[in-house]
Amino acid sequence: MQIEERRIEQILMGKYEENIRQEQNPFMINHAMIDVLYPELADLLITKYPTTKETIKRIINNLTLHDTNLTPRFYNIQNKQAIHNIHSQQQGKLVEITGKVIKTTTVFQQITMAAYQCSQCFNISHEVVKHDTKIKKSKQFTCMKCNRKNWQKLNVEHSTFEDIQIITVQENRDDALDGHKPSEIQCILTGDMIQSVKSGDAVILNGLVELRNASERNMFKEFIIVENIQSENEDYEQIQLTQEDIDEILLASKDEHLITNLRESIAPSIFGCNEIKEAVLLQLFGSDRINVQGSLKRGDIHILLVGDAGLGKSQILKFVSDIAPRGIYTSGKSSSGAGLTATATKDVNGVWTLEAGAMVLADKGFLCIDELDKMSDNDRSSMHEALEQQTISVSKAGLNTTLDSRCSVLAAANPKFGSFDQRNTKLSLAQQINLPDTLQSRFDLIFIMLDTMENDNLMLEQMFGISEDKSVYSVDFIRKYISYAKENVHPEFIKESMLLIQKYYLEWRQHQRDTSTSTKVTARQLDALMRLSRASARVRLSDVVEVDDVERAFSLAKYCMNRHETEFVESTHEQVGYKEDVNDKRTYEKLCEDIKRLSDDYENKIPSTVIKRHFKDLDFNWNFIERWLRSMDSDDKMVCDVTTGAWSCVGEWYKD
């Protein structure tokens, strides 16, 4: 096909007159626009890129006033391909792909023009080197000058090299074939594109597909020689909301049971765990970065679940990674080389490759890490920075870079001995967590999950269908709700709520000084309270953090702390003189008396949380109280409403 150069000139002058006048370099051209105005040319750019580009380049440089050497670059290529679809058929064609950078190498030099020197007359001859040819240090051919066939040696000084960097781009999870791992492709960057992107960046790039000899055994692999690359800003707003969606979200936000309903919608197959679910709910909404006395702190909330096996930690994590926009599920002991943070490796040629781990790939998203206690030593050392500053610094040989890890982390870990030993008098539950204190302190909330009768009862109820399925909102709706809230709601504290948060914090510090508990209350907890309070306001779609939001945040924090402090439980009861024995008359009378009083206070519908708190304050073990409640139940003296969880007294015994 003959290219009509006049037509190209007209298009360029019509659409890019200003860019020509300003001598923009690189000269950016929208391929979609060419496709509309001159479709044949657009096709040629895809199928015969190098020569067509040269023609357009010549025309551009003829249009400028000065003697210029502008290079055209194209974007919005009308040949978009999924990475898993790039095969040899596309060889030599211009394609556009989107994905995430997962590996980058250091910059190295590749020979483009080899110089060989004759061993007889020292004449130098040049040879263009194609990308995939392996260079020989010496080879035999007939010298152009002396005409003798002899050995010619590679002369590095007279050869020409080009800087290149190889990046590996992985397709987005949504683009991957069902049931397959996302595909990857290696892309070669040259010129000013080198080091213009880093691991974790979402990119859109175009370039020529080339097959290259990837090994000694003549195995060929597809590469893309990049012609243009841009970082893509992909955020929560990716989820498209219709007016109908927004109306539904606004309506839901006015429901007085909003938080309970949303909480019940999280991992509905997991029994109980209301506090965990509520905390995770707040985590999903998160907070904006907070400014504490001039320094910016993360707004993302981190939560750690430590618990006995079989309590559904993994199921919670999997559910949440599914519901969270841009959620990723991974395991600390994952066999993949990159691990949680980042890994640097060196190949046989001395080229270093930096591979991004899960926290980098989850940047601006949500990461669920199972079996955190099994992470590698490399991860262990960079995890503090990754969680708190939300960056991962790498300084190794030629690699000196900082990667972003701006994500919320919901992690699960096992206790030191596989399960919590509640009778251990030497180690508190907090001390049985198998992670260093410094790392624990990076989590806003740490939940200790115990295999207790409380869980058994709930499980039985669930198994026999006693509790109805309380899932109120669909996963799809919650994702939309979160997406809307994150983009549109940015709550700020009012004076009362700020004062309350300070009051709670100071009381907490005082309590810690008075009781010398093993858990430390530090400024980190204050930050955590602020994040949780803001998230609570955001769930309500409120621009103001109210006193109630602070109460909610504080009660979650306190719930976690209390569990940590359940140490020496067995030994403390003697002090108040009650035995954990229902046959002990004094204890039995005390329990009945207290329940009667609570029954009066709560119109004979006593929430189980109230019972729990009441007896906990008296240093009773909750297991024991539960057993007692069950025995009262089987004696028809008390009954539990399975939908509300409230206990009521029945019969005449309590009415005196």
Ligand SMILES: [Zn+2]
């Ligand atoms: Zn010669």
